[in-house]
Amino acid sequence: MATLIDFILHIDKHLIAIVNQYGDFTYLILFAIIFIETGAVILPFLPGDSLLFAASALAADSRYHLNIWLFVVLFFVACVTGDSLNFIIGHKIGKNLSNHSLFGKLIDKKSLEKTERFFERHGASAIILARFMPIIRTFAPFASAGSGFPYSHFIRFSLIGCTLWVALCCSCGYFFGNMPFVQEHFSVIIIAIIGISLIPAIIGAIRSRLNNKATED
Numbered sequence: 001m002a003t004l005i006d007f008i009l010h011i012d013k014h015l016i017a018i019v020n021q022y023g024d025f026t027y028l029i030l031f032a033i034i035f036i037e038t039g040a041v042i043l044p045f046l047p048g049d050s051l052l053f054a055a056s057a058l059a060a061d062s063r064y065h066l067n068i069w070l071f072v073v074l075f076f077v078a079c080v081t082g083d084s085l086n087f088i089i090g091h092k093i094g095k096n097l098s099n100h101s102l103f104g105k106l107i108d109k110k111s112l113e114k115t116e117r118f119f120e121r122h123g124a125s126a127i128i129l130a131r132f133m134p135i136i137r138t139f140a141p142f143a144s145a146g147s148g149f150p151y152s153h154f155i156r157f158s159l160i161g162c163t164l165w166v167a168l169c170c171s172c173g174y175f176f177g178n179m180p181f182v183q184e185h186f187s188v189i190i191i192a193i194i195g196i197s198l199i200p201a202i203i204g205a206i207r208s209r210l211n212n213k214a215t216e217d
Contacts, residue, residue, distance in 0.1 A: 008047050008194075009187045011054045019064050026066070030055055031074045038082030038138050041089055048134060049197055050190045052169035057177020072170050079131070079162040080155075083141045087154055090145030124149070124157050131161035134197055 007014050019026050030051060037046040052075055059068035130140035144154055176182055182189055 008050055009190060011047060011050050011190060012057065012183075012186045015051075015054050015058055016064070019058065019066065027070060027074055030071070031078045034075055034078035035082045035085075038079060038141065039085035041086055041138065041142055045135070048137070049132075049165075049169050049193050052166065053173035053177060053190075053193060054186075056170040056173030057182075060174045060178050068170065068174050072166055075170065076162055076166045079165065080158060083158040083162065084151075084155065086138070086141035087145045087151060087158075090142035091151070124153060127154060127157035128161040128164070131158075131165045132197055134194065 015026075015030075018029060022029060033046055033051060034048065037048050052071075055066070055071055055075075056068060058064045059066040059071055127140055127144060130137045141154065141158070145151075
């Protein structure tokens with residue numbers, strides 16, 4: 001876990017090391033991370049927003065010879081296919097996976113329950129909103145499939161969410177990632193990105209508690 005935290009907080013330096021070591025295979029490596037973050041269901045802690053931001057910042061730096069448009073396409077395909085795989089798992093297996101003696105231990109049931117309540121409150125729009133919320137976005141396809149939401153409707157909202165997410169994160173990284181202030185405080189910026197993306201979930205949790213207290217009273 002310490003290694004993962006270090007990777008996220010200093011993701012710019014780690015990505016530079018990956019680019020220097022693997023060259024063009026960097027595209028495939030980053031594609032896999034974004035795909036697995038959502039598609040694998042059990043790995044919600046992998047970097048998402050911060051990775052897109054950092055990768056796009058490197059693409060804006062001519063020293064690393066990275067193509068921003070290739071990143072945009074690959075990230076978009078990765079999150080759409082990841083969402084679809086996650087949905088299929090939720091549709092085919094659903095609760096059986098979360099209750100399984102082995103795989104159930106790998107799934108954060110509290111986060112899954114929070115996602116289910118989030119989906120119940122916001123309906124289809126939750127699929128779009130969840131794309132901007134770490135952890136929640138990993139369980140949103142799984143929860144929507146488990147609730148009986150049809151894939152034909154799910155994929156439309158997934159496409160919108162992924163388009164907005166990739167466009168926002170990549171454009172911010174490309175245009176602002178190499179500013180001197182951002183480079184000097186990159187770890188702080190990454191923490192800020194994570195913090196901002198968690199605000200909706202925190203607000204939702206507070207509202208839920210207040211509503212529960214009001215109901216009890």
